[in-house]
Amino acid sequence: MLSLLRRITQEVTAAQSLPAALDIIVRRVRRAMRAEVCSIYLVDANTKEYVLMATRGLNADVAGLVSLKANEGLVSLVGRRAEPVNLDDAHIHPSFHYLKGSGEERYRSFLGVPIIHHRQVLGVLVVQHEDKRRFDEGEEAFLITLSAQLAGVIAHAEATGAIASLTPNNIPNGSDFRYKGVPGSSGVAIGRGVVVFPPADLDVIPDRYTTEFDAEIQDFYQALEAVRQDIRRASNRISQHLSADEKALFDVYLKILDDNSVAGEVVRKIKEGNWAQGALRQVIKAHINQFNRMDDPYLRERASDLRDLGRRILSHLQEKAPTVIERFSEPSIIIGEELTASMLGEIPIDKIKGLVSVMGSGNSHVAILARAMGIPTVMGALDLPYAQLDKVDLIVDGYLGKIFTHPSEALLENYQQIVDEERLLEEEYETLKDLPCETLDGQRLSLYVNTGLSADIVRSLDRGAEGIGLYRTEVPFMVRDRFPTEAEQVVIYRQQLEGFAPAPVTVRTLDIGGDKALSYFPINEENPFLGWRGIRVTLDHLEIFMAQIRAMIKASAGLHNLKIMLPMISNVAEVEEAMALIRRGYAEVKEEGHDVRMPKVGVMIEIPAAVYQVKELSEMVDFLSVGSNDLTQYLLAVDRNNPRVADLYNSFHPSVLRALLSIVDQVRDEDVGLSVCGEMAGDPMGAILLMAMGYEILSMSSTSLPKVKAVIRNISKQQAQFMLAEVMKLSHAEAVTQTMTRLMREANIERLIRPSKTTEVE
Structure with a gap:
């Protein structure tokens, strides 16, 4: 049975077109089940009717020409229920409807199973016999198993079937083929696609x-x-x-x-x-x-x-x-099966208009990097026929997570108006650069920047950053083929500290593991996000940790603006051990004659265990910084890099909001700084809620700074607290975002972050 399933799946995968794939399925299933009829009905996306697309046993001449309405016949019953229907005599069932011209009047027994991909019913797979007999459990199980395996193949074949030939002339002008992904970085890009790929693959x-x-x-x-x-x-x-x-x-x-x-x-x-x-x-x-x-x-x-x-x-x-560089004669939309930071590093930044990655999610590192650079991006476009999009005209909608290929003049004109409106918003942001981030009623909020590159310093200061809330030290480790020496690290950290002095610079100790790997220090684990990562690695390797701590403290000599942050903290013992080592490192550097002060030390709250021990942790350190990305991931048990569950990853989930509010409530009477440095802080909607909760510092990519400042300066704290009170009553993440969108529109601040026409294109 398994070998048969494997062979059928392989044949279908190798098919050159959707009709060929469907014909293979009906032919092979009919033979495997010794059925007299096997047919596939697919849902028409526009009419919602079930169209007979392929058959062996019925009249093949009507394939593609006849259909059943959404509420008509046994096939639609299977689709509506999204579960199998197995009948020994289909004709006496109240939902039976004869499909004219098909020749099915002879066949009495009926077994139909739904073809489901990402919760969407794509169609129905049917087998039939002349005899009045019910298909047995084994036959039903086989058809269900096969349908589940083929659903993704059919979905992909449907998507790629939109472009049936290599020849661009065969594509109708203004086809407006639409593909759905996950928003990675907001904005709109219009341009030609360039497909990038790793060598020799x-x-x-x-x-x-x-x-x-x-x-x-x-x-x-x-x-x-x-x-x-x-x-x-x-x-x-x-x-x-x-x-x-x-x-x-x-x-x-x-x-x-x-x-x-x-x-x-x-x-x-x-x-x-x-x-x-x-x-x-x-x-x-x-x-x-x-x-x-x-x-x-x-x-x-x-x-x-x-x-x-x-x-x-x-x-x-x-x-x-x-x-790679020779291929980019003009700014282009970069497309890949799985875009990586190293791929982007080979392309001049001024040649990138937008990014599309088949794999990954809105919180993959490429998406975070895209947001930092202000590049419209769509991730997780699983059904995109990316291999056929080289030199094809595209529109990338980073607001709604959509890609349009071969766009019509009308669609191009609509999206060009969005691009023009975005440009006007950028000009409006420019006027805010030197103004404080405070509400209409005087509530002050500090906006810091997340960074890992020296090139970010000037860009961040130009956009009004008041300090660094998160400097990712793993970046300089990842671009080398060995661990950087203590002296090399001093130079790296000094550049950041000097660039922002006297403003504070929060340097996170090495946070590797999970989805951040060092080629020269591989960590291979079954479940890396629950494994050896962050503080767990560095406390096990004191030579790495101490070299880094000493380098940070040495780099702060005479500047005194260093703050050290510890990642992946799950218990107080880790903080106690790390604090003892930091004090030791400080004493050693002091003894060497450097003009240094003991830096402030904080921990990242990004594991549920830390949320429930936040009061104890606050008594041990100077500040707390919530990493909303990982906190969301661990609270919801969702791998944020997995596009299959990307829809489940949502920082506005009520559980996440309650955890964030709980942290503030627990340390309200403690003398400890409180900030958020995840992507939620750079989302204007999230910034409003975090400020209303009581967070004092928000740290984000430099691209997000102007948007957040514009929104905060156009509302009062009282309005923000009203919004928070409204959404804390809700039990669905989608309801939270819909309510916040409505409240922001009523407050006339939605226009500051999202061009109005993006809602019209939906």
């Missing part, structure tokens, strides 16, 4: 239309000959150690590369309009899928040989390809 190579067939074929043959030479050299080098049978394997490799085999197919794909790298990917992956479907284990293993050959050819092709 066949799986992520995009399709790219070309008319320069001869040049692409020449490049391919040169790469092919280079691989042939590599194989011959490898064969000659180790031939004396191999038997005749083993040496024959190299001859097999050379035959695979013959013009009559793989090479000839690649050339044909190039002549059809794909560039060499894309054509190679298509052919190699098609052959790999064929090998994977074979029953013989030996033949299935040959798939890895073919993949190896494909990568070798690809690496030679990529040696001749233009560099």
Whole structure:
């Protein structure tokens, strides 16, 4: 059963189009279940009707032409219930409706199961028999299992089916294809797509239309000959150690590369309009899928040989390809299966108009980096046919998490008005730079910046930052191939401390683990977010911790604006141990003759355990800083980097709001500073609620500073407290955001953070 499921899924995945995928399903399921009929009905997104898209057993001529209304027939009943319907005589069921022209009048038994992807019913998979008999539990379980496995494949095939050909001329002008992701960084970007991908990875190579067939074929043959030479050299080098049978394997490799085999197919794909790298990917992956479907284990293993050959050819092709920088002649929208910070680092910042990542969520590090740079971004666009979007006109809506491909003139005009309105807002923000962040009734709020790069200093000061609320020390660790020395760290920290002096600079001790890895210090764990990370790592490695503490304190000599923050605190024992080490480091630096003072020390509140011990912690340190990103993640048990559960990650969840308010209430009478340094602080909606709760300092990306200041300066503390009181009564995160949106609109401050037309485009 498992092998059959695997083979069907592999065949469907390898299908070149949605109709082909559906035909494979109905043909293979009908045979596997020995059914007389197998059909697939898909939901029409516009009419909500169930359209017969593919069938074996019914009249195939009506496929795509006949449908059932949303409340009509047994198929729609399956869809409405979102659960199987299994009947021995469908004709006597009150919901039965004969689909004219289908020829189903002969068939009595009926089993239909829903095809569900991300809680959305995509369609219904049906099997039928002439005899009056109920399908047994095993048959029903098989169909349910298959439907669950194929749902994602069908969803992806539906999405990619919107662009059926490589040739741009085949796409109707103004198609307005729409794809949904997760908002990563607010704003709108209009431009051409450029697909980026890691080197020598066949799986992520995009399709790219070309008319320069001869040049692409020449490049391919040169790469092919280079691989042939590599194989011959490898064969000659180790031939004396191999038997005749083993040496024959190299001859097999050379035959695979013959013009009559793989090479000839690649050339044909190039002549059809794909560039060499894309054509190679298509052919190699098609052959790999064929090998994977074979029953013989030996033949299935040959798939890895073919993949190896494909990568070798690809690496030679990529040696001749233009560099990343050469590809960007104009500002573009960068698209990738999984964008990383290192990918962005290779692209000039002035060439990036927007970002789209198939993987990741709104709180992935790339999204946080995008917000810091003010780049409109959409993450988690799982069904986006990204490989086909190179040089395609796009609109990225970072407010609503949407991507439009091949936009119409009307849609372009609408979004251009949003871009123009954003520009006017930026000019309005400029006038606030040197003004204090205080409410209409005089309540003062300090706005600090989160940073990890020296380049952020000038940008942050230009936008009115009053200090650094979080300096991420892991950034200079991540860009090296070894741990930085104590002397190197002194230079790094001194730059931040001098840049903001006399304003305070909060430096967080090394926070690695989870989704922040050092290539030279790998941490491999089953569940890294609940594992060895943050303070747990550094307390286990005193040589790392003490070098960092001494470097921080030395860097503060004569400036005295250093604050040290400890991450991932889950109990008071960790703070006691860390405080003893910090005092030791201070004494050592003092003895060396440096002009230093004992820095203020604080802890991050980002684990539920710390929320419940916040009073005890406040008695041990000088300040507390809530990391709303991780606190939300741990309270809701949601991996914030996982797009499948991205909708569940919400800092406005009532539990998160109650935890944040509880922290303030517990330390109200303690002499301790209180701040928030997560992404919620940089969200104007979140800033209003945090100020109303009693938080004194909000720390955010420099891009968010002007928006937050504009909103705070246009409301009173009394208004903010009224808003807080209203949302604390609510039990749904969505209700919180809807209520806050309404209250902000009534207070005439929504216009300060989001152009009015973004709500019209929805």
